[in-house]
Amino acid sequence: MEYKHISVLREASIQGLNINSAGVYVDGTLGGAGHASVICGLLNGEGRLIGIDQDEEAIQNARTRLAPFGNLVTLVRDNFSNFRHIMSDLQVTQVNGILLDLGVSSRQLDERSRGFSYMQDAPLDMRMDQRGEKTAEQIVNTYSEDELAKVIWDYGEERWARRISQFIVQSRLQEPIRSTGQLVAIIKRAVPRSARADGPHPAKRTFQALRIEVNGELEILEQSIRDMVDFLAPGGRICIITFHSLEDRIVKQTYKALADPCTCPKEFPICVCGKKPKLKLITTKPIIPSDEEVEENPRARSAKLRIGEKR
Incomplete structure (x- = not known):
């Protein structure tokens, strides 16, 4: 069965990553490799794309679709919740951007045997x-x-x-x-x-x-975001696309906690807890699909994109 997938909020998320052609980027939810292929197309010979997915079919599809980019691409079959271990195994200490497109993929929904x-x-x-x-x-x-x-x-x-x-x-x-x-x-x-x-x-x-x-989708999300932000280079971006309010709430609250970690009482004139912001909010409100995108891909209707930048 052909791996069919329409990437949601593709242009907005790629713009949100603010691609450096020589940078290292992680697609933590490869899916149909739609986002990943665009990222690879913006990289030069010094850039790198690390693609992660726990679904073997997604990895096999990405291996074929991203083959033209050769050594720019490293594929890992794993869950993004193991981000620290994956980066350690690859001997990567810092990345310039991370993309997560959460939820079930079009392919998984369409393939009857998966039961989604x-x-x-x-x-x-x-x-x-x-x-x-x-x-x-x-x-x-x-x-x-x-x-x-x-x-x-x-x-x-x-x-x-x-x-x-x-x-x-x-x-x-x-x-x-x-x-x-x-x-x-x-x-x-x-x-x-x-x-x-x-x-x-x-x-x-x-x-x-x-x-x-x-x-176990929700229980891994907050800690995964925190781990990923730790690996971002200063000025690096994290872009997360969600599809329901439960995911979006976790992303919003985690971004907020990383952007404003101070635990001092509000009446204190200055911060004394010593906790420094790790993230700058690029989107205070989520980016949503245009009417045209929803018409083309009805599954994009509930999508929301939130972007943060490493301080």
Whole structure:
């Protein structure tokens, strides 16, 4: 299957990186390598692109797509949460820019066997890294009703989380829930008809929550940002694209904490805690896609880009 992917906010994120042609740049979520290919095209013989992705198919696609750039490119199959270890293994002490395009890729959504989509019947998998042991099937069949409700509420912000978890537990008593089709049918029964009349697909928030739980997406984000900023050279940029409010909130709050780390009481005339800012906020409000980009790629609708610069 061809690796199809439309890079979201490509021009804005590349501009945000403020590329130095001889610099070292990290794409921590290679995906379809759309952003990475543009970065490589702006580098000279002294520049370098380090591409990271935990999905083997993404790495194989990037190896083909970025082949024309030869030794400019280093590919690593890993999770960006291991940033410090990856940089240590590569003997890299400083980089000029880092890009993260969070969430599930178009390719992962479109490939039925991965089980990310509520629009196709498939095995309940949802692993971004298929070496991982935890799957969505295991979660829906082994988590308690309270645990399921917490995951669906915390990570999906689903108002019917408790009712959905009740229906899941009742259904699995009859037979194990093994496919996305089974789960979608259960969710549709759980969500009242009146609540399904308008708005997104009734399974959207639950599928988001399960995907986040399977891949530990939110729990790694804050520390990953802090680690990455430590590796930025002065004036280096970090650009992060998010697709839902939970991710965006973590990015916003972490950027803010790095830009203003002072813990002194507000009434103190001067700072005495000694904590120095590591980041300058380039975007005080997120950059969002244009109407034209959303029309071309509806999946870009909820995207937000936030940019910070190392002090």
